[in-house]
Amino acid sequence: MKYFFIIFIIFLYINKITCINNKPCPCSNQKLCEPVSVGYRKEFLGFSVNNTHYPYYDWDILTTIGVFYDEPIEDELLCLAHSKDVRLVYSAYYPVDQLGNYTQRTEWINEKVEQVVSTYADGVNFDVEDPITNATIAQWYTELVDETNKAFKSINPYYSVTVDIAWSPNCIDDRCYDYVGLSKVSDYMVVMDYDLRSRVYGVSVCTASANSPPELIIEGLLNFTKLGISPDVLVMGLPFYGYNYSCINSNSTFDSKECVIPAGSYLGCNCTDAVGNEVNYDLIMDMLQDDSIKKSPLGWDRDLQSPFFNFIDPSTNSKHQMWFDNPESLEYKVKMARKYELRGVSVWNIDQLNTHNQKQSDPMWESLGIFFK
Numbered sequence: 001m002k003y004f005f006i007i008f009i010i011f012l013y014i015n016k017i018t019c020i021n022n023k024p025c026p027c028s029n030q031k032l033c034e035p036v037s038v039g040y041r042k043e044f045l046g047f048s049v050n051n052t053h054y055p056y057y058d059w060d061i062l063t064t065i066g067v068f069y070d071e072p073i074e075d076e077l078l079c080l081a082h083s084k085d086v087r088l089v090y091s092a093y094y095p096v097d098q099l100g101n102y103t104q105r106t107e108w109i110n111e112k113v114e115q116v117v118s119t120y121a122d123g124v125n126f127d128v129e130d131p132i133t134n135a136t137i138a139q140w141y142t143e144l145v146d147e148t149n150k151a152f153k154s155i156n157p158y159y160s161v162t163v164d165i166a167w168s169p170n171c172i173d174d175r176c177y178d179y180v181g182l183s184k185v186s187d188y189m190v191v192m193d194y195d196l197r198s199r200v201y202g203v204s205v206c207t208a209s210a211n212s213p214p215e216l217i218i219e220g221l222l223n224f225t226k227l228g229i230s231p232d233v234l235v236m237g238l239p240f241y242g243y244n245y246s247c248i249n250s251n252s253t254f255d256s257k258e259c260v261i262p263a264g265s266y267l268g269c270n271c272t273d274a275v276g277n278e279v280n281y282d283l284i285m286d287m288l289q290d291d292s293i294k295k296s297p298l299g300w301d302r303d304l305q306s307p308f309f310n311f312i313d314p315s316t317n318s319k320h321q322m323w324f325d326n327p328e329s330l331e332y333k334v335k336m337a338r339k340y341e342l343r344g345v346s347v348w349n350i351d352q353l354n355t356h357n358q359k360q361s362d363p364m365w366e367s368l369g370i371f372f373k
Contacts, residue, residue, distance in 0.1 A: 023118060026075035032082040033120040037158045043235055043344030044368060045125075045162070045190060050351040051077070057350060058365035059084045061372060064160065066091060066125045068349070078120055087122035087160055090115060092148075096130040099140035109144075109151050116152070116159070123152060123160035125190070131174030131267070142178045146185035164190045164237070168220035169227060173198055173267055183229045188343045191224070193217045193333070194239035199269035206271035208245035208259040208321045210306035212238060214333055221340060235344040236337040240352040240364065242284055242324020243276035247310070252319075254310060255296045259321035280352035284324050285360055287311065305332045327363040334371050345371045 025033035046057065047066040054065075054077045064087040067073060073088060081088050092112060098104050112124055126145055132138050145163060152159035163186045166172035169179040183189055194212045217236070225231060249260035264275035287293055288309070295311035308323045337345050345368055353361040 023120075025120065027079040027082070029079075029083075032079050034082075035120075035122050035156050035158045036082055036085050036087045038085050039158075042372060043188065043346075044371065045235060045344065045346040046350035047346070047348045048351055049349050053351045053355055054080065056353075056355040056361070058362075058369065059086065061365065061369040062086050063344070064089060064122075064162075065350075067121070068127075073119055073121065082120075089123040089125045089160055089162065090121060092124035092126045093128060094126075094141075094144060096128065096132060096137065096141070099137055099144060105144055105147065109148050112148065113151055113155070117155065122158075123162070124148065126161070126163040126186070129164070129166075129173075129175065131176075133171070133174050133176050135176075135178075138176060138178045139181070142181035142185060145182060149185055149187075160187050162187050162190060162235075164192055166220075167191055167193050167196055167216065168223045170223060179224065180227050180229060183233050186233075188233045188235055190235045190237045190346045191220065192237045192348070193220070194237065194241075194348060195273060197271075197273040199266060200271040201269065203271060206261050206263060206275075208243070208247070208261050208276070208308075208323060210301065210304040210308075210323050211241075211243050211273070212325060212329075212333065213304045213306065214336060215303070217333060217336065221342075231340050231342050234342050235346050236333065236342055237346040237348060238330055238333055238368075239325055240281045240347050240349060241278050242281070242322055243273055244279050245276040245321050245323070246313075247319040247321055254294075254312075254319060256310075257299065257308075259310070259319075279322065279324070281324065281326075281364065282352060282354035282357075282360070284322060285354065285357075287322070300328075305329050327367040330364065330367040331370055334368055338371050 027033055043063045044061050045064040045066055046062050047068055049068050051069050051071045051074055066089055068091045094108055116123060149161040152161055163182050166175045196212060196216045197209055224234060245259055245261045247259035248262055252258060262275050263270040264272045266272040266274045293311055296309050299308050306323060306329050307326050308321060310319060310321050313320050334345055353364055
């Protein structure tokens with residue numbers, strides 16, 4: 001009965017906004033204002049936080065852009081994306097403490113439908129990362145995604161509704177979601193295979209380490225499939241950024257690989273990457289090319305399949321260590337995604353490259369494009 005009520009409300013609402021469209025189609029080809037009408041395919045979802053960088057994206061491999069900024073979608077971006085069959089989906093966050101409020105859920109769905117339909121976009125990407133440890137609340141979240149998907153699909157079957165999820169179903173960061181249920185009510189799920197050191201247990205000393213280690217990625221993937229979730233609804237999310245850590249082990253040499261980091265506090269855990277600072281890939285490359293910064297040779301951890309280097313922070317004259325991903329480390333993981341026959345790959349975020357240095361940025365795009373070869 002609940003679903004019939006929601007669909008009825010959506011039906012009335014869409015009829016209203018269809019009659020009164022405040023924004024005419026900005027494309028010379030009016031068909032480009034229709035939702036991208038492509039069925040099942042392998043995916044590369046790029047999360048975007050900047051509405052001006054799109055001319056520098058690799059349009060040959062992108063299939064979906066997650067719009068994670070408040071500014072309107074540029075007309076040129078809309079027409080270009082749809083001409084390439086690339087979907088534009090809005091980020092969608094819903095407050096966890098209101099998941100049991102059916103009236104607010106319905107209003108929220110109406111708002112999302114209006115946002116997508118009135119701007120000629122292609123759907124939404126749920127990005128709820130709050131702790132949920134109550135099974136009833138987790139079920140409400142699944143219901144919200146289901147209701148949203150049904151509302152969009154009742155308007156156009158090609159609208160996309162996807163969900164971002166933790167790297168493993170084992171209550172990572174207290175996100176005890178109904179992952180099996182979410183896999184059934186969404187088009188696919190983006191596994192956030194980064195920030196994997198948010199909470200580190202079982203160690204006597206906290207040290208800097210890789211942001212996106214393959215061993216943990218595989219562990220999380222297998223944990224999902226053990227629940228009966230098909231790899232074909234899982235998209236591997238990868239980072240275009242790294243972490244800068246302050247090293248407090250004063251007895252170590254400058255070139256020492258071990259970097260003891262300060263204790264922090266994240267959801268009750270003292271050993272966490274929250275004590276580090278996220279750094280965009282383009283800024284890391286600038287540091288490596290800056291001769292005024294004292295730094296060690298670029299290192300490579302074979303077990304973690306990740307690059308790192310030490311440097312002296314000019315502002316504090318103290319030792320730091322940077323862990324990040326580059327084309328080589330990304331290619332290794334993208335080949336894993338292909339080996340395990342995942343639905344696709346994703347990147348947070350595609351605006352962390354140097355838009356004026358193709359020689360530097362092209363290999364990063366190419367490392368993701370390997371998924372389709």
